[in-house]
Amino acid sequence: MSDIKYEIKKTVGVLSESGKGWKKELNLISWNDKKPKYDLRDWSHEHEKMGKGVTLTAEELKKLKDILNGMEL
Template identity: 55%
Template sequence: MADIRFEIINKLGVLAEGAKGWKKEVNIMSWNGRKAKIDVRDWDEEHIKMGKGITFSKNELKALKELLNELDIDELDIE
């Protein structure tokens, strides 16, 4: 498996913290030297190990923001 290179360009915030200290973070990241994207994933305390995550381009992030703004989150049947 090829090495994956990443650079956290800007830490935007923490969404949650697990019992073992891992944090679900929102960051602006570059993967393998590519153009930066918004990234949401779990990280260990040292930002060495990571969980599965999802990245968004600027257009995808705008679409997600519009969709979330239209939702009444309190009415959703979720935890």
């Protein structure tokens, strides 16, 4: 399996932190030198390991925001 190159351009926010120190973060990340996308996933301390996550374009993130704003919690 090839190495995945990534660069965190901006940390938008941390949603939670586990007892082991992993944080669920929303970041703007460039994957393999491509245009940055918004990314939601768990990260270990210092971002040396990552869990599975979801990447979204700015348009997809806007649609998700609209959906969440319309939800009654």
